[in-house]
Amino acid sequence: MSKPYVIGIDMGGTNTVFGIVDARGAVIASSSIKTQKHHNINDYIDELHHEITRLIEANDATDKIHGIGVGAPNANYFTGYIEENVNLPWPTPIPFAQMLSEKFGIPVAITNDANAAAIGEMTYGAARGIKDFIMITLGTGVGSGIVINGQLVYGHDGNAGELGHLIIKRNNGRLCGCGRTGCLEAYCSATGVARTAREFLEIRTDKSILRNIPVESITSKDVYDAAMAGDKLAKDIFEYTGTLLGEALADMTVFSSPSAFILFGGLSKSGELLMRPLREAMEKNMFPAFKGKVNVLLSELKEADAAVLGASALGWEAKPLVSAPAAAVAASTPITPNV
Amino acid sequence: MSKPYVIGIDMGGTNTVFGIVDARGAVIASSSIKTQKHHNINDYIDELHHEITRLIEANDATDKIHGIGVGAPNANYFTGYIEENVNLPWPTPIPFAQMLSEKFGIPVAITNDANAAAIGEMTYGAARGIKDFIMITLGTGVGSGIVINGQLVYGHDGNAGELGHLIIKRNNGRLCGCGRTGCLEAYCSATGVARTAREFLEIRTDKSILRNIPVESITSKDVYDAAMAGDKLAKDIFEYTGTLLGEALADMTVFSSPSAFILFGGLSKSGELLMRPLREAMEKNMFPAFKGKVNVLLSELKEADAAVLGASALGWEAKPLVSAPAAAVAASTPITPNV
Numbered sequence: 001m002s003k004p005y006v007i008g009i010d011m012g013g014t015n016t017v018f019g020i021v022d023a024r025g026a027v028i029a030s031s032s033i034k035t036q037k038h039h040n041i042n043d044y045i046d047e048l049h050h051e052i053t054r055l056i057e058a059n060d061a062t063d064k065i066h067g068i069g070v071g072a073p074n075a076n077y078f079t080g081y082i083e084e085n086v087n088l089p090w091p092t093p094i095p096f097a098q099m100l101s102e103k104f105g106i107p108v109a110i111t112n113d114a115n116a117a118a119i120g121e122m123t124y125g126a127a128r129g130i131k132d133f134i135m136i137t138l139g140t141g142v143g144s145g146i147v148i149n150g151q152l153v154y155g156h157d158g159n160a161g162e163l164g165h166l167i168i169k170r171n172n173g174r175l176c177g178c179g180r181t182g183c184l185e186a187y188c189s190a191t192g193v194a195r196t197a198r199e200f201l202e203i204r205t206d207k208s209i210l211r212n213i214p215v216e217s218i219t220s221k222d223v224y225d226a227a228m229a230g231d232k233l234a235k236d237i238f239e240y241t242g243t244l245l246g247e248a249l250a251d252m253t254v255f256s257s258p259s260a261f262i263l264f265g266g267l268s269k270s271g272e273l274l275m276r277p278l279r280e281a282m283e284k285n286m287f288p289a290f291k292g293k294v295n296v297l298l299s300e301l302k303e304a305d306a307a308v309l310g311a312s313a314l315g316w317e318a319k320p321l322v323s324a325p326a327a328a329v330a331a332s333t334p335i336t337p338n339v
Numbered sequence: 340m341s342k343p344y345v346i347g348i349d350m351g352g353t354n355t356v357f358g359i360v361d362a363r364g365a366v367i368a369s370s371s372i373k374t375q376k377h378h379n380i381n382d383y384i385d386e387l388h389h390e391i392t393r394l395i396e397a398n399d400a401t402d403k404i405h406g407i408g409v410g411a412p413n414a415n416y417f418t419g420y421i422e423e424n425v426n427l428p429w430p431t432p433i434p435f436a437q438m439l440s441e442k443f444g445i446p447v448a449i450t451n452d453a454n455a456a457a458i459g460e461m462t463y464g465a466a467r468g469i470k471d472f473i474m475i476t477l478g479t480g481v482g483s484g485i486v487i488n489g490q491l492v493y494g495h496d497g498n499a500g501e502l503g504h505l506i507i508k509r510n511n512g513r514l515c516g517c518g519r520t521g522c523l524e525a526y527c528s529a530t531g532v533a534r535t536a537r538e539f540l541e542i543r544t545d546k547s548i549l550r551n552i553p554v555e556s557i558t559s560k561d562v563y564d565a566a567m568a569g570d571k572l573a574k575d576i577f578e579y580t581g582t583l584l585g586e587a588l589a590d591m592t593v594f595s596s597p598s599a600f601i602l603f604g605g606l607s608k609s610g611e612l613l614m615r616p617l618r619e620a621m622e623k624n625m626f627p628a629f630k631g632k633v634n635v636l637l638s639e640l641k642e643a644d645a646a647v648l649g650a651s652a653l654g655w656e657a658k659p660l661v662s663a664p665a666a667a668v669a670a671s672t673p674i675t676p677n678v
Binding site: 083131132141145148149151153154155156157158159160161162163165166167168169178179180247250251252254255256257258259286287288289290293 | 488500502510627
C-alpha cells in the first residue's frame, strides 16, 4: 500500500484529539489541541494543521497519508458540513471537510461521533464480522450509529441514527436538549442518570449516601460509586436506567433486526448494575421473533484510542474533493482497508 | 430480454392471487385460488402449479418466465421458509421457495407481504426514484417494509421491519396479537380502529351513529362511513388514530431518516380524516433536524394489482436453487428489471 496511514480526528466540545493510524488499527502517534481556544474557525484549522503536520513529520509519514477521517458533533457525511452545534465556538454551518481537505491536500471524510464509533467498532472492534448491529454511545448524551448489511445508515440527508431521540415517555416526559420531551437521551445518558438521582431523592424518603452530596452537583459517577458501595437508592437508579434502555433496545430491534447492540461510553462501563436490568427488560419486551437472538456487547476499542480510531477508519473511504479531476471517476471504495 | 415476464404470487389467509407481469409492471393476466382449500401443502402447490401453468400457456408465455416472486405471511427472504403463521392451514415452517422452485423449475424468491409491497412501490409505484423510504401497510394488522439507500432492509435474520410492533403505549396498552401490549398495530390497524370505537363508545356519553351498531360488530368501515356523515365521535376516532400513527412515524424517522413514508392498505384510503391529524402529529413530534423534510405519500399501485405487482417485482431477483450448478456463480442481480 503506497499510503499506509490515515489520520483520525475526534473533535469534542473541549478537546480535539488526533492520531496517525495504520491499516491494522494501531495508533502510531497521537496528540490533541483545545477546541475552544480559537474564536475563528480558520485559526483552529491552522493550529490543527500545524500540529498534525508536526506529528506526521516526526513519524516519517509525509506523503503516506491515505485520507483524514473526522468525527465531530452534528457532522454530515454527505455534505461535509458541521451543521449546527451549540457547544462549538464558531458559527455553523461549517464546510469542515472542504476546509480541511484544502488545507492538507488530502481527502477528508467527516461524520458524527456515534457513526465514527460504529465504523471504528466494525473495522477494529467488537463488531468485526457482524453485518447488522447498532452502536449506542452512552455519554453526556445518547448517540447511535446503525449498520445494516455491513453499511452505515446515513438516511436521505445524512442525519439517520438519532436513536437518543426516540421518545420513550410520550406523556409527562423530561425536557430534552432537542426541545422535545421524553427522549431516551433525557433518561439513559450520564446526565439522565444524574437527573434520575435528583428525582428519586426528591420523591423517596429512604436513606442514601447520595443525600450527603448537594443535589444539583450529583453526577452519574457519584451514583455509580454509591451503588457499588451497596446503596439501595443508587442501585435502583441503575435498575430504572437499565430497564428503560432495555425497553428501547427491544423497540429498535423491530426496525433493523440487528444481531447485536454495542454499547460505548462512560455509562456502558457500569457493569452488571446496568447490564442485568437492561438485558432482562430487553428480552421481556422483545417481539417474539427476536427473543434470544440479540446480543448486547460492550465496545472493544481501547478508550483512549476509541474516538480517534473510529474517525480514522473513515479516512480509508475519504475521496478527493469534487473539484479535483480524480473525483469524477472515483468509484465507491470499501469501508475497510485491505490489510 | 429472453425471458420477459415474471410471476407474482400474493398468498393471503383467504385467497392466493397470482399474475403474469412484464418488465414495465403491466399485469398481463391474473387469477386466484382459495388458500384454505387444501389441508396438505403439497395439494395446494399442485393446484397453484396447475392454475399458473394454464395461465402461462393461455398467454403464450411458456419458457418466458424469468422468476417467481411471492409475498406471504411471515415469509423469510433469506431462508425461503414461511416461518410460522396461525392463519394458514399447514404446519410451519414450510420451505416454500424450494418447494415452488422444484415444482416449476423456475427461480423463486419469497418475502413477507409488506416487504413485497415496498419492492413493488419502489419498482412501479410512488417510490420510484426514492432511495430512502418506509412502506407502512395499514390492513388487518400494520406491516412495514424499510428501504435504505435503495435496498430493502432484511436484518440479520430476514425479519427486519416489524414496525407494527413498535410499543407506542408502554403502560396499560392494548393486548396485541404478538402477545405483548401497546403495539402500534393494536391501535392503527383496521382492527385497532374498531377497538378504539368500542373504547370511545364505552367511555364517552355523547350521541353517535355508531351506537346503532352492535358494539362487537363495528368495523373500521363503519367508523369511516360515520365520520364521513359528520359523526363527531367517529371523526375523533380518526383524530386519535392519525395522531398515534403520526407520533410513531416521527419516531421511525430518527432511525433511518427516510425522505418519505408510503401508506398502503384499506385504512390509508381514509383521506384527510386520517392524514390531517397524522401529518400534524408527525411534524409536531419530529426531531428538529427532520422537521419539514419527510413526505407522507399514498401508494400509487392499483389496488387490485398491488399485491401481485409487489410480489412479482421480487421475481426479477430470484436466483436458481443452490443445488443447481448455475447458482454457484450467480452474482447478486439488481432489484429492478432492465426496461
